[in-house]
Amino acid sequence: MVNTDLAPNISLKYWRIRLQYFPQIAFLGVLVSIVSRFASFPNFHDALAEIVMQLMGITLVYFFWIYVAKLLKYFDKDRLSRTQIMAVGAAGGLIMAASQSLFSWIFQVPLQSSFIMRAIGNVVVAAFWLPLQSVVVGNFRRYSRLRQEIRDEFLQQESVQLARRRALEEYRKKIEENIQDKMKITTADAHKLFKTLSAKGSERLPEYLRIISDEYFRLTAHNLESKIKVRQPRFSNLRANFNIFKSAVLESVETRPLNPTWFSIVIVVTIAVPLTAKAEYLLIPALALSTGLSAFLVQSVLLRVFKQIERRQIFATILATVGSIALPVVIAHLIPNNDPKLGNHIAYMVVVITVTLMGHIAQAGILKEEELQSTSVKDLTDYKNAEREQNAEFSKITRDWAKYIHGNYTSKLESAALAIESAIVSEDAEATEQAISEVEKTLRLDSTRSVSNPQILIDEVQDRCANWQGLIVLNINNQVRSDIAVAASIKDVGDCVEEAILNAVRHGDCSAIDIQILEKDTAVSMVITNDGRGFSNKPRGFGSSIYEEVTRGDWKLWRDEKNKSTILELNFAKS
Amino acid sequence: MPKLLIVENDSFAGTFMSKSLDAAGFSIISVADTAPIAMKTLRETSPDCALIDIELGIGPNGIDIARAFRKLKPSIGIVFLTSIVDPRLIDLKGLELPEGSIYLSKSFVSDTSEISESLHESMRLAKDKSSPCIIRYPKSQLQLTNGQFELIRLIADGLSNKEIARKKFVTLKSTENSIARLAKKLDLKDTNTNSQRVLIAKRYFQMIGKV
Numbered sequence: 173m174v175n176t177d178l179a180p181n182i183s184l185k186y187w188r189i190r191l192q193y194f195p196q197i198a199f200l201g202v203l204v205s206i207v208s209r210f211a212s213f214p215n216f217h218d219a220l221a222e223i224v225m226q227l228m229g230i231t232l233v234y235f236f237w238i239y240v241a242k243l244l245k246y247f248d249k250d251r252l253s254r255t256q257i258m259a260v261g262a263a264g265g266l267i268m269a270a271s272q273s274l275f276s277w278i279f280q281v282p283l284q285s286s287f288i289m290r291a292i293g294n295v296v297v298a299a300f301w302l303p304l305q306s307v308v309v310g311n312f313r314r315y316s317r318l319r320q321e322i323r324d325e326f327l328q329q330e331s332v333q334l335a336r337r338r339a340l341e342e343y344r345k346k347i348e349e350n351i352q353d354k355m356k357i358t359t360a361d362a363h364k365l366f367k368t369l370s371a372k373g374s375e376r377l378p379e380y381l382r383i384i385s386d387e388y389f390r391l392t393a394h395n396l397e398s399k400i401k402v403r404q405p406r407f408s409n410l411r412a413n414f415n416i417f418k419s420a421v422l423e424s425v426e427t428r429p430l431n432p433t434w435f436s437i438v439i440v441v442t443i444a445v446p447l448t449a450k451a452e453y454l455l456i457p458a459l460a461l462s463t464g465l466s467a468f469l470v471q472s473v474l475l476r477v478f479k480q481i482e483r484r485q486i487f488a489t490i491l492a493t494v495g496s497i498a499l500p501v502v503i504a505h506l507i508p509n510n511d512p513k514l515g516n517h518i519a520y521m522v523v524v525i526t527v528t529l530m531g532h533i534a535q536a537g538i539l540k541e542e543e544l545q546s547t548s549v550k551d552l553t554d555y556k557n558a559e560r561e562q563n564a565e566f567s568k569i570t571r572d573w574a575k576y577i578h579g580n581y582t583s584k585l586e587s588a589a590l591a592i593e594s595a596i597v598s599e600d601a602e603a604t605e606q607a608i609s610e611v612e613k614t615l616r617l618d619s620t621r622s623v624s625n626p627q628i629l630i631d632e633v634q635d636r637c638a639n640w641q642g643l644i645v646l647n648i649n650n651q652v653r654s655d656i657a658v659a660a661s662i663k664d665v666g667d668c669v670e671e672a673i674l675n676a677v678r679h680g681d682c683s684a685i686d687i688q689i690l691e692k693d694t695a696v697s698m699v700i701t702n703d704g705r706g707f708s709n710k711p712r713g714f715g716s717s718i719y720e721e722v723t724r725g726d727w728k729l730w731r732d733e734k735n736k737s738t739i740l741e742l743n744f745a746k747s
Numbered sequence: 748m749p750k751l752l753i754v755e756n757d758s759f760a761g762t763f764m765s766k767s768l769d770a771a772g773f774s775i776i777s778v779a780d781t782a783p784i785a786m787k788t789l790r791e792t793s794p795d796c797a798l799i800d801i802e803l804g805i806g807p808n809g810i811d812i813a814r815a816f817r818k819l820k821p822s823i824g825i826v827f828l829t830s831i832v833d834p835r836l837i838d839l840k841g842l843e844l845p846e847g848s849i850y851l852s853k854s855f856v857s858d859t860s861e862i863s864e865s866l867h868e869s870m871r872l873a874k875d876k877s878s879p880c881i882i883r884y885p886k887s888q889l890q891l892t893n894g895q896f897e898l899i900r901l902i903a904d905g906l907s908n909k910e911i912a913r914k915k916f917v918t919l920k921s922t923e924n925s926i927a928r929l930a931k932k933l934d935l936k937d938t939n940t941n942s943q944r945v946l947i948a949k950r951y952f953q954m955i956g957k958v
Contacts, residue, residue: 642782643807
């Protein structure tokens with residue numbers, strides 16, 4: 173059964189809600205913000221410095237979110253509540269406000285508003301950012317994939333139906349082939365035979381075949397089919413949609429590492445823009461270089477700790493360390509009139525080292541992501557193979573169904589066909605006619621039976637009893653008019669009668685059954701009396717459950733010791 | 748020459764057996780395809796033995812007919828010839844196979860002479876009231892329990908888990924577990940429960956010779 177309540181069944185492997193649009197959108201946001209407030213900046217350089225500060229702040233927030241997500245993954249925590257997500261987002265807002273203050277101090281650029289005001293603003297915006305971004309960006313992709321998954325599942329269910337339809341077609345084909353093959357006549361003769369059949373009033377032959385096939389489906393596949401109900405996924409269902417969106421929001425911290433291209437752009441902008449602002453920022457390229465080397469050192473040490481680096485690389489690491497310390501000092505002294513405060517440089521170094529390191533780790537994350545993607549490709553191949561196998565399996569089921577449906581009726585036709593064949597061989601016109609009428613009779617009998625969809629209660633009861641006549645004596649005393657209608661389906665009533673007879677014969681060992689059908693105020697009462705040995709305890713079984721269901725509990729079974737009979741009373745509510 | 752009544756609703760199979768057993772020295776009274784015709788023939792002709800198919804469509808099955816035959820004529824030899832490989836696949840509640848009868852699975856029979864011999868044997872056995880039904884069928888390779896045979900039958904009948912639970916007077920959970928165990932025993936790989944049911948039903952149809 174397709175589960176339309178999708179929320180609990182979402183695999184993180186497929187439904188990663190990504191933050192990759194965050195930097196782009198945030199960058200645009202910053203530009204809009206700056207442009208709209210451009211007039212309020214004292215000069216162009218300050219405006220650009222503001223951009224840098226904003227971008228650095230956003231980058232920090234972004235990385236913070238990514239690492240929170242990674243940390244949660246590490247602790248096998250796949251989902252967060254909405255409140256938790258908002259808290260993570262709000263913490264990001266605080267970091268952003270703090271970073272703005274930090275950069276303001278580093279770049280000596282005055283901020284337009286107080287820390288408190290910026291903190292409040294950033295926290296509010298950032299708290300809603302994750303859920304909002306997920307809903308806007310992540311959900312559409314995820315939703316379409318979920319939809320696809322449901323469709324696949326639905327189609328898989330459908331293929332069972334398809335198998336039956338194929339079986340039906342195959343069955344018809346086989347019957348046609350069979351007439352030719354078993355009768356061992358040529359196509360021309362078969363054609364003649366069909367003409368004769370038509371002349372004899374069998375122009376409805378194809379229709380008969382259809383009816384027979386349908387009847388066989390009804391008899392054999394009906395139960396199975398009715399039980400394997402395929403429920404259409406209800407995409408218009410608001411609740412289902414809401415659940416999808418809700419899950420998307422809850423999983424919004426499931427992230428993908430930063431796109432390296434965008435990361436490079438951010439770094440370049442970080443380095444280049446301040447160059448235009450103040451002379452002392454000429455130090456920045458050198459600082460960036462040295463901090464990069466420092467990052468390499470830290471990374472190398474980490475790798476060494478984890479025994480993933482060779483000894484010669486340690487030499488390079490030492491050189492990088494020395495360089496990262498010495499180079500900024502040398503450059504700072506070479507720049508004329510440069511009076512940067514040492515604290516500013518160190519703070520900036522720390523920030524860039526952090527960002528670079530995060531970039532490296534994010535890079536590692538990208539590799540991991542690619543690995544995951546290649547796994548997905550493998551999964552897809554497996555899936556396709558599985559699908560092929562499944563199709564082969566369904567083809568087999570189709571063939572099996574065809575054989576099954578075909579078998580019984582084929583043998584009847586075969587029998588008649590043999591008779592026609594021998595009649596044709598012996599050129600006995602009368603026998604041919606007789607054999608053809610035999611075919612017609614078979615088809616007519618079965619088609620009559622198949623199309624009979626009893627709507628009349630008494631007819632159904634008589635039909636059910638007819639099969640048992642001879643084994644036992646069956647009397648039906650009907651006192652209701654033929655057009656009386658009951659709430660239960662006529663077939664269900666028939667099943668009750670069949671079950672009652674079957675129980676009386678098999679368990680009660682009876683030799684006679686009387687069925688009395690009476691009309692009551694609100695129900696049609698059926699009193700089924702048998703002369704069997706009765707029962708010691710009230711039996712529990714399929715009989716009692718079907719009586720209970722069809723009569724809605726209005727039935728009783730008792731033993732009349734005086735008349736040595738067992739009586740079952742079934743009351744079917746009128747409709 | 749013993750008089751034989753064939754009860755078979757498949758006319759081709761009926762005709763074929765009629766011809767073969769006629770050649771094997773039986774006097775074929777009739778091929779009856781429904782219970783009422785079979786009973787009427789029995790009353791009118793009093794055959795010595797009967798070859799009965801079990802699956803006769805809606806209404807009484809071959810075993811019901813055989814039991815009725817025995818009531819009317821206790822000395823009649825009865826042979827069941829059926830495509831159902833294992834009698835446990837039939838709902839036998841309240842339906843014992845008649846004493847002295849022989850159950851022949853079609854997949855067990857390779858020659859008409861085996862049917863002929865069984866018919867002769869059944870006529871001898873009918874005189875010995877205490878002889879239980881002799882069942883001749885290829886022993887199933889699957890070691891299914893009686894309960895599992897019943898379960899597989901109920902699934903093929905199209906009953907839902909809930910209906911099966913109700914019918915067997917067990918809990919729904921217990922039924923689900925039983926089906927899972929059955930699927931494992933039948934070595935069904937598919938874990939989708941719906942597909943599993945179809946495959947189990949298919950296996951059932953194979954076992955009763957319908958596929």
